[in-house]
Amino acid sequence: MNGKVRRLALMTAIGALVLSNTSFAADAIHKNTDGAVVSTQGIIVKSGEKFAFLGASISEFGWSHPTGYIQLTIKTLTDNGVKIVPIPAGVSGNSSRDMLARLDRDVIGKKPDWVTIDAGGNDVWHGDVPFDEYMTNMTAIVDKSQAAGIRVVIQTCTPIMEDLNGPFNTKMAYFNQFLRYLAGQKHCVLADLNGGAVAILKAKTGTDNVLTTDGVHMNERGDRVMATGLLEALGLTDAQIAKTIAR
Numbered sequence: 001m002n003g004k005v006r007r008l009a010l011m012t013a014i015g016a017l018v019l020s021n022t023s024f025a026a027d028a029i030h031k032n033t034d035g036a037v038v039s040t041q042g043i044i045v046k047s048g049e050k051f052a053f054l055g056a057s058i059s060e061f062g063w064s065h066p067t068g069y070i071q072l073t074i075k076t077l078t079d080n081g082v083k084i085v086p087i088p089a090g091v092s093g094n095s096s097r098d099m100l101a102r103l104d105r106d107v108i109g110k111k112p113d114w115v116t117i118d119a120g121g122n123d124v125w126h127g128d129v130p131f132d133e134y135m136t137n138m139t140a141i142v143d144k145s146q147a148a149g150i151r152v153v154i155q156t157c158t159p160i161m162e163d164l165n166g167p168f169n170t171k172m173a174y175f176n177q178f179l180r181y182l183a184g185q186k187h188c189v190l191a192d193l194n195g196g197a198v199a200i201l202k203a204k205t206g207t208d209n210v211l212t213t214d215g216v217h218m219n220e221r222g223d224r225v226m227a228t229g230l231l232e233a234l235g236l237t238d239a240q241i242a243k244t245i246a247r
Helices: 003-017 057-064 069-079 096-106 121-125 131-147 167-186 193-202 220-233 238-242
Strands: 029-031 037-039 050-055 085-090 114-117 151-155 189-191
Touching (some): 050 057, 050 096, 057 069, 057 085, 069 085, 096 131, 114 131, 131 151, 131 167, 151 167, 151 220, 167 189, 189 220, 220 238
Parallel strands (some): 050 085, 050 114, 114 151
Antiparallel strands (some): 029 037
8 A cells, every 4th residue: 555545544534533523511621522622611721820832933923923823812811811821832944743852841841731732834834744754743742741741732734825725735634634633532622723714715815815924824814813713722702702802
């Protein structure tokens, strides 16, 4: 079996296991039918908790820019009475391989309560991390984090070049499907940021970028979309998010 056929067979199997989010329960935190953690009754992050943001340039800029998605996430939580202790861990150019290599130093060693993982964009865009290795790297990042007592939020990757039918996003679909599967298998919180971006790009008319400055890195609207998706995954309502972020 060649690599392409093996990849397609694997993703078909994963796709059969990843079900739609249809299960709801009365407790504040529960698992949906995928196994990923979701919230129906409130914010699942508490004041004083340390929150690491692991990623590449999008996360680095999301921290360093005043309107970046990490800054918006922190401000929105604060505006709703939840003051987290942020740990920026985004490094431009990083792949999942790089993030795994520095996980102990930049995340685990700082003893956060939570970590968000935004990895895969450079694996696809730069093309130097094959899909099989990506799955191994991401599984190891989650396993090591959970073994250290850190709660994990997995973010799906936002589109590349804003062309949903282009080769980057065709390949990215496999990576994001695996992330949804991994979140379910490991009972992580899933922030499906790709889904929010795709919904906007499907309605796009013309060729100008609407979410990014260069096809990859977020403009202010893109940062708002990312922050909104992450905050929704953490249990905030539309009204709570709207205190800070204009749609």
